[in-house]
Amino acid sequence: MPGSNTNRRILRILLDIKNKAIDAEIKLLSDGKTADAEKLGERIDKLEYTIQKLRGVVLDDWLAKVDGFRTKIGQMNAEVQEAVDDIKDDIKTAERVVKLMGYIDDAVELAAKVF
Amino acid sequence: MKIESKGRQFCHFVFLVVTSTLTNKEKNMKSFKNCNTEKCKSIIIRPGSSVKKRQTSMSILGVLLTVLLPSCANVDRQPFTEFNNAAYEITTIDNAVDSHILSVKQREMAEISMDLLTINNLALDFDVDDLYKYEYKFVRAAKEPLFIKLHRLNSGLTDLNALFIEYTSLLAALADDELIAPEDFDQLSSELNNNLRSGLKSLGQGADASRLALFSTVANSAAHAYISNKRKGYLIDIIEGNQKTVDALIAHAQEAIENIRNGVLDEYDRSRRTLMEQFEAGGNKETIAYKFLMNSEITAATFDMLKAMNDTYASLAKTHKKIGTSLKNDQLPSVNELKGLIKNVQKRIKVLKKINEKADRKEEIAAKRASS
Secondary structure, eight states, X not given: OOOHHHHXXXXXXXXXXXXXXXXXXXXXXXXXXXXXXXXXXXXXXXXHXXXXXXXXXXXXXXXXXXXXXXXXXXXXXXXHHHHHHHHHHHHHHHHHHHHHHHHHHHXXXXXXXXX | OOOOOTTHHHHHHHHHHHHHHHHTHHHHHHHHHTOOSHHHHHHOSSTTOHHHHHHXXXXXXXXXXXXXXXXXXXXXXXHHHHHHHHHHHXXXXXXXXXXXXXXXXXXXXXXXXXXXXXXXXXXXXXXXXXXXXXXXXXXXXXXXXXXXHHHHHHHHHHHHHHHHHHHHHHHHHHHOGGGGOHHHHHHHHHXXXXXXXXXXXXXXXXXXXXXXXXXXXXXXXXXXXXXXXHHHHHHHHHHHHHXXXXXXXXXXXXXXXXXXXXXXXXXXXXXXXXXXXXXXXXXXXXXXXXXXXXXXXHHHHHHHHHHHHHHHHHHXXXXXXXXXXXXXXXXXXXXXXXXXXXXXXXXXXXXXXXXXXXXXXXXXXXXXXXXX
C-alpha cells in the first residue's frame, strides 16, 4: 500500500490530468466533435471517481496521524510547564534556604551565648 | 528532552554556598587576620565574636555568589509573545475550510440523494449491548462522505493548532520576567537582612546598614542571575529538543492545507464541467460565463489564502528554530518575517470573504431573476 506522500503525489498528478482533460473536452465540444467529447467525458467521469476515492484515502492518512501529534504536543506542553514550575520552585527553595540560614544564625547565637 | 529534577541544581548551589561559608569560617578568619586594608579592618568588629564570623561568612558568600554567577542571562519576552500571537492567527484557516466543506457537502448530498441505498448510509447503527453506542452506516460500508472527513480534518487541525498555541503561550510564560519577578528576590533579601539584624540585635550590636545593603544586592542579583540563567537554559533545551516535533507538526498542518487545495481544485473542475454541460444544454450563456468567472475568482482567492497560510506555517517552524539559536547566541531574534506573513494571511482572508460575499449576492440576484 503506498505511503501518504505517494498518495498525495498521485492525487496531484491526477488532478492535473483531469484539469487538462476538461480543457480538451471543451475544445472538442466547441469544435463540434460531440462523439469524441462524450468518449473523453466518460473517461473523465472515471477519473473523477478515482480522484474522489483517493481524496478520501489521503484524508484518512492525515487523520490517522492526528492522535500521535496530539500526544506529542501534549508531552511538549507538559515539559514546558514542568520548567515553569521548576523555576517557581527554585524561588521557593531560595526562600527556604534563607529561612534555614536564619535558623543556623540563631543556633550560632545561642551557642555564642552559652560559651 | 529530560528536564533536570525540580530545584536540584539550585538547592545544590545554595547549599554549597551555605556550607562553604560555615565550614570555612576558620580559614576565612585567618585570611582576614592577615588583611591590612581599611576595608578588611572595618569588617572586624570585635575579634573572635560571632558577629565578626557572620560578617566574614557573608562576605565570602557574596564573593562566591559573584564569582559563580558572573553574568545575568536576560531573556526578552517579545519574540515569544510575537510567536504566540502568530500561532494564534493561524487558526483563522477555519474560515477557508468551512466554505470549502460547505461546497463539497452540497455537491455530495446532491449525489447521495439520487439513490435510496446511499441515502440510508447516512443513517445510524446501534448496539444492543452498549446502550448509548451508535455508528453511521457509511463507516461500516467504508463510504464516509468527503465532507465528513473534511469536518474531521478541520477539528483535528483546530485541536493541533490549539495545542501548539498552548505550547507557544507556555514558552512566553517561561520567558516572562514576571516568572522571576524582582519583588520575589527583594523579599528574599529583606528576609536575609531581617535574620541578620535580629542576630546582631540579640548580641548587642547595631546593624551596619551599608554592609547589609551590599549583602542584599549581591545575594539578590546572584540568585536572580542564577534563576535567569537556568530559565534561559530551559528555553534553549526545550526549543532545541522540540524542533523535530514542531517541524513534523508544521509539515502535518501544511499537508492539511495541501489536502484542502486539492479538494478545492477538484471541486472547481467539477463545477467547470457542470457549467459546460449547462452551456451545451442551452443554458443562459451570459450567466454561465459569469459563473465561470466567479468560480475562478473564488478559487484564485482561496489559493492565495492557502499559500499565505502555508508560508506562515513554514515561517513558524523557522522562527521557532531562530528563537532558540538567537537565545543561545545572546541575540535578539527577528520575528518581522512572521509578522509580515500574518498580515498577508489576514489580507487574503479579507479578500476571500469579499469575493464570497460578492458571489453570494450575484447568486441571490440570479435566483430572483430566475423565479420572476
